[in-house]
Amino acid sequence: NAGVTQTPKFQVLKTGQSMTLQCAQDMNHEYMSWYRQDPGMGLRLIHYSVGAGITDQGEVPNGYNVSRSTTEDFPLRLLSAAPSQTSVYFCASTPPKGQVYEQYFGPGTRLTVT
């Protein structure tokens, strides 16, 4: 298994541009989530999904959209990038209900908005 994969690893955007961060997992995990990590603030939940077709907002959803058309993929879209969205973004997934609660993180995407 490749586990949780994310692309790209690095990205530089100009203010106002849009882009999609890709996340995929091949472990048949139902639960997937997106976090952003900023210095001194830990990780904060942006959006999450408990299964295909179901998404919901986390702590800091403004400026981001998600969709979950398949179990494997959970892309994060930045609608109009702002410098405040400069961060490291991690995708994570959790095994199906009732097994374990561990969240498996992807390698991250480092985004800079100028």
Added chain:
Amino acid sequence: GENVEQHPSTLSVQEGDSAVIKCTYSDSASNYFPWYKQELGKRPQLIIDIRSNVGEKKDQRIAVTLNKTAKHFSLHITETQPEDSAVYFCAASLTFPWEYGNKLVFGAGTILRVKS
């Protein structure tokens, strides 16, 4: 919503000494408390977790204790080694009902430096 505070923000210890990191949480309904280790430029990785029906859990040199009454939990690392140097994050979540998801709320992190 849940709020998790973590202390200290930095911790320096001599190799072989013990290290303790403490976290408090605000939502008494939270029932799952993981600890993640993150090395520079890498992804967070789970090192140990505890559920609310258990007071203590050990895994070799690592242990976690939970006090639900006081709403705090701690990470204990014994016989520290240079490779333990990293950032450690605590987190809390409510894992049921499943339809609400396993929404982790993280502490701000502790930078642990083990001096040899």
